[in-house]
Amino acid sequence: MRKYFYIFILLWLAFNCESQTNSKRDKIEELRVSFITQKVNLTSQESQQFWPLYNEFNDKLDNLKKTYRLNYIKNFNADIISDKEAEALLTAELILKQKELDLNKEYYEKYKKILPIKKIALIKMAENDFKKELIKNIKSSSPE
Helix, strand or coil, X not given: CHHHHHHHHHHHHHHHCCCCCCCHHHHHHHHHHHHHHHHHCCCHHHHHHHHHHHHHHHXXXXXXXXXXXXXXXXXXXXXXXXXXXXXXXXXXXXXXXXXXXXXXXXXXXXXXXXXXXXXXXXXXXXXXXXXXXHHHHHHHHCCC
16 A cells, blocks of 8 residues: 555656656656556566557557547537538547457457466556546646
């Protein structure tokens, strides 16, 4: 429990300290890696195999979402959209969700080759826990 307290302190510091060498996004990424590694108790060998694969997955996922935003959301104007454009937008969103699912399935199979199934499940839970703590931290540090 104490190690999680320190991780949360680090999260708080990441949002309240400005570094010249790292952006906030880089700091958050470092904290996420640390948080997941500790929560899942990845060995050094598991970490060496897992993180490049995990980063590759996230890069592909980000590219899918970026393409969707650039092609559909960027030009979306709710006031002047036609029914045909609305249908195209919704169809594109369904296609995006299917591609995300396919990507998740692909990397799930790759993760199974390098990690025990329990650790893969723990990684998913740790990701969710990290997101919750990040949101909580952002809410508590923002002026109301």
